[in-house]
Amino acid sequence: MAELQEVQITEEKPLLPGQTPEVAKTHSVETPYGSVTFTVYGTPKPKRPAILTYHDVGLNYKSCFQSLFQFGDMQEIIQNFVRVHVDAPGMEEGAPVFPVGYQYPSLDQLADMIPCILQYLNFSTIIGIGVGAGAYILSRYALNHQDTVEGLVLINIDPNAKGWMDWAAHKLTGLTSSISEMILGHLFSQEELSRNSELIQKYRNIIARAPNLDNIELYWNSYNNRRDLNLERGGDITLKCPVMLVVGDQAPHEDAVVECNSKLDPTQTSFLKMADSGGQPQLTQPGKLTEAIKYFLQGMGYMASSCMTRLSRSRTASLTSAASIDGSRSRSRTMSQSSESGTLSSGPPGHTMEVSC
Ligand code: BEZ
Numbered sequence: 001m002a003e004l005q006e007v008q009i010t011e012e013k014p015l016l017p018g019q020t021p022e023v024a025k026t027h028s029v030e031t032p033y034g035s036v037t038f039t040v041y042g043t044p045k046p047k048r049p050a051i052l053t054y055h056d057v058g059l060n061y062k063s064c065f066q067s068l069f070q071f072g073d074m075q076e077i078i079q080n081f082v083r084v085h086v087d088a089p090g091m092e093e094g095a096p097v098f099p100v101g102y103q104y105p106s107l108d109q110l111a112d113m114i115p116c117i118l119q120y121l122n123f124s125t126i127i128g129i130g131v132g133a134g135a136y137i138l139s140r141y142a143l144n145h146q147d148t149v150e151g152l153v154l155i156n157i158d159p160n161a162k163g164w165m166d167w168a169a170h171k172l173t174g175l176t177s178s179i180s181e182m183i184l185g186h187l188f189s190q191e192e193l194s195r196n197s198e199l200i201q202k203y204r205n206i207i208a209r210a211p212n213l214d215n216i217e218l219y220w221n222s223y224n225n226r227r228d229l230n231l232e233r234g235g236d237i238t239l240k241c242p243v244m245l246v247v248g249d250q251a252p253h254e255d256a257v258v259e260c261n262s263k264l265d266p267t268q269t270s271f272l273k274m275a276d277s278g279g280q281p282q283l284t285q286p287g288k289l290t291e292a293i294k295y296f297l298q299g300m301g302y303m304a305s306s307c308m309t310r311l312s313r314s315r316t317a318s319l320t321s322a323a324s325i326d327g328s329r330s331r332s333r334t335m336s337q338s339s340e341s342g343t344l345s346s347g348p349p350g351h352t353m354e355v356s357c
Contacts, residue, residue, distance in 0.1 A: 026092075031116040033105040037092040038117055041069075041083040048302065049125040049150045052084045052114070054134030056156070057220045058183040058207045060092060061085035064131055064282065071286035077294060077303065081127070086117065088133075090215030097214050104218035107133060107226045111140035124148060127297070131155040131282060132186065132253070133223040139239060140229065146240050151300050153293060155246040155281060158256035159229035159263070170224065179217050180208040186220075188279040189250040199283065231263035238263070244270045244296045246289065248277035270296065 026039045039061060044050065055064035065085060069078060088110060090098055098104070105113070114137075118126070125148050128138035135157035142149040162170065173182055184193060184204060192200055210216055230237050243264055247257035254273070261271040272292050277285040297303045 027120070029116050029120045031113040033109040033113055034089050036086065036089055036110075036113045036117065037095075038084050038086045040121065041085070042078065042081065044082045044121075044123065045080060048081055049127050050084050050118075050121070050123045051078070051081045052086065052117075052126040052128050052138070054086050054128065054130040054137050055088065055091070056132030056134055056187065057223050058180075058187055058203075058216055059131075060087050062093070063203070063206055064134070065129075068282040068286045068289060071290055073287060074290045074293075077290065077297065080302065082123075084117065084121065084123070084126070086114070086134075088219050090212055091219065095212050095215060097212055098218065102218070104215075104222055106222050107137050108140055110222070111137045111144065114138075114141045115145065118148065125150050127151040127153070127300075129153040129155075129293075130157070131280070132157070133219065133226075136223075136226055136229070139231075142239055142241060143229065143237060149241045151242045151244075151296065152239065153244045153246065153296060154257075154260075156248075156251055156253040156257065156279070157245065157260050158253050159231050159260045160256065161226055161228040162224055178208070179213065179220065180204070180210075183207055183216065183220055186223075186252060189248070189252060191250055192278040231260065233263050233265065238265055240265070240268070242268050242270075242296070242300055244272060244292065246272045246274060246281055246292070248279055248281050248284075249273050249275050251277075251279045251281075253279075 022041055024039050024041050026037060028035050028037045053061060053065050055061050062085075068074060069083065087095075089095075089105065118124070127150050128142065130136070130138035130152070132155070135152075135154040136159065138149075138152055139154060139157060139159065142152055170182075173185070177185070184200070184207065187203065188200060207213070207216065232238060245257050245261050245264075247254050251257075257271070261269060274281045274285055274288055277288070281289050294303055
């Protein structure tokens with residue numbers, strides 16, 4: 001972990017009145033599996049974990065998380081945390097293409113790079129936010145380092161290795177589709193892809209024209225070769241921290257996330273199925289996701305109710321029977337989001353959590 005390069009970048013980010021500009025600092029650190037780049041926003045806050053993000057295949061930290069972290073209401077959350085945004089190797093902006101034959105790290109090895117990042121930054125605990133492959137990597141990291149993970153927001157996680165049926169389907173699709181189309185099919189629902197909205201066109205362009213498409217293919221291959229996380233409810237291999245599972249109601253990974261929910265400790269897990277969000281809720285519904293993250297952090301004792309929006313605050317009372325807001329850990333709930341009412345409700349039946357959407 002000895003060799004470090006540091007680049008200081010000042011981000012262009014619209015500021016709210018009274019806000020001072022935040023400096024983003026990009027670092028690279030050597031690990032046993034090669035170098036990894038990450039960008040730190042904000043300054044460490046005493047007695048608070050860092051928020052650490054990990055993006056999905058086909059994306060980098062910016063294309064995956066910028067819409068969420070620059071969303072207006074998100075500012076009241078992130079000002080309380082230092083943020084570490086990891087780019088998977090070869091995905092950082094301007095990354096050179098790896099030489100032919102380069103052995104790209106497995107997802108498990110990518111997870112094993114995280115301690116090098118935290119040691120370099122001297123951060124002891126994190127709250128992870130991951131999407132797809134990034135959600136898997138953060139879960140693997142959490143299984144190996146339970147004491148350092150205070151909470152996880154896992155969007156579109158598939159904790160299972162590909163079965164032979166999935167492989168057959170994958171191979172068949174590979175005969176007729178380009179890598180970029182296969183990755184788009186992983187990120188977005190078929191319905192979104194055929195509607196071909198501006199967002200889809202934007203991401204289709206980003207991926208298909210990426211100068212590092214060969215690197216992206218290597219990350220994609222590692223994702224498809226992932227091992228089963230072997231999560232087992234009540235067993236030895238389970239996530240011990242509070243977890244919020246998130247999936248769009250038409251997302252390609254809905255079944256996988258539902259199954260993941262069934263394998264986690266119900267007293268520590270919230271499940272949020274988000275209506276009208278397609279495959280990437282953090283891009284299409286940053287407001288709803290921000291609201292849910294606020295509740296999640298509040299359940300962990302990190303968001304004082306004075307930080308909650310007026311609407312959220314007025315609804316907090318209905319949450320208190322299911323989740324503590326006084327600094328103790330949250331206690332199980334399943335949330336589903338109804339498109340008609342525009343609210344989030346939580347189970348088990350009788351415990352209803354609503355957040356404004
Ligand atoms: C942040 O403030 O953490 C952030 C800003 C831009 C892109 C991603 C994250």
